[in-house]
Amino acid sequence: MRNTKKNILSTSKLMFNKKGYSHVTIRMIALKLKISSGNLNYHFKKREDILEALYFEMVSEFDSRIKHLDKKEITLKTIKKDIHLSMQRMIDYRFFWTDLYNLLRQSKKIKTHFEEVYTNRIKGYHFLLDTLVNIGLIQNFEFVYERQFLIERMIGFSNTWIYNSLICNEKINAEYIDLQSDNLLYMLYPYFTDLGKEQYKSLTSHFFE
Known part of the structure; x- marks a missing residue:
């Protein structure tokens, strides 16, 4: 059974x-x-029951990562690795991300959980940015909304990069996922200290040749 x-x-x-x-x-x-x-x-x-089962199968890993975020060493290398793993997980369930807003209307149970996840993701990003400031990789933000706008951009990109790849007829493979993980991490570049830029360049040396 x-x-x-x-x-x-x-x-x-x-x-x-x-x-x-x-x-x-x-x-x-x-x-x-x-x-x-x-x-x-x-x-x-019904089909919606399958959708819900697959959704919670998918997010179980995401939930676990957010829960243990404060127990992990945070460097740009570990951040990029985590982004890469998340993107690969999304590819495995790409039907959800290519039809995100429609599917959220299909199931109240999924919508409620997704909204909770969104709130937790914002908290996770705040924790991440605080940590990066404290270890000297990014500068302090000049005003509160500057930080909030950055977080919203990063989450928005995370939610839609697969959908955008289909619009542009991009082939989603390991190389493309790696490029998109660099793309997301690059959103931090304007805020990097010299040390942060040095770490970022060591991860993406091919961008600076």
Whole structure:
């Protein structure tokens, strides 16, 4: 029974990624798995239940990282690694990020949790920026909203980089993910101290050749 449920989620994720959530039905998933719709409905009564299960499967890793943020060593290298891991996780569930705002309307449960995550992400960014100031990698912000605007830009980019790649017909591979992780980290560049710029250049030396 556990394997059947796992197979349903795995197959649904692949089909949602390929066709988009709105173009995949319960019957199509059942046919792909070669099981009856009734058998599938035993595990998930409706398509929205599959969506919610996949969403919480995806965010379990994100939630864990945010919870343990204060226990990790913070350097630009570890930040970039964490960005890269998050982006790869997003690719695995890209159907959600390419249809984000529509899917948030599909499920009140997901929308409520996503709003909580958004609040926690803002807190996480504040913690990150405070730490970078304290260890001398970025300068203090001149006014409160300067920091807030930066955080909103970084979260906005994080939410939409996959969607933008599809618009521009970019091939999403390891090289592209690495470029986008550099792109997100670059938003901090205007605030770097000399030490911060030195660390950033050592991570992205190919930009400065």
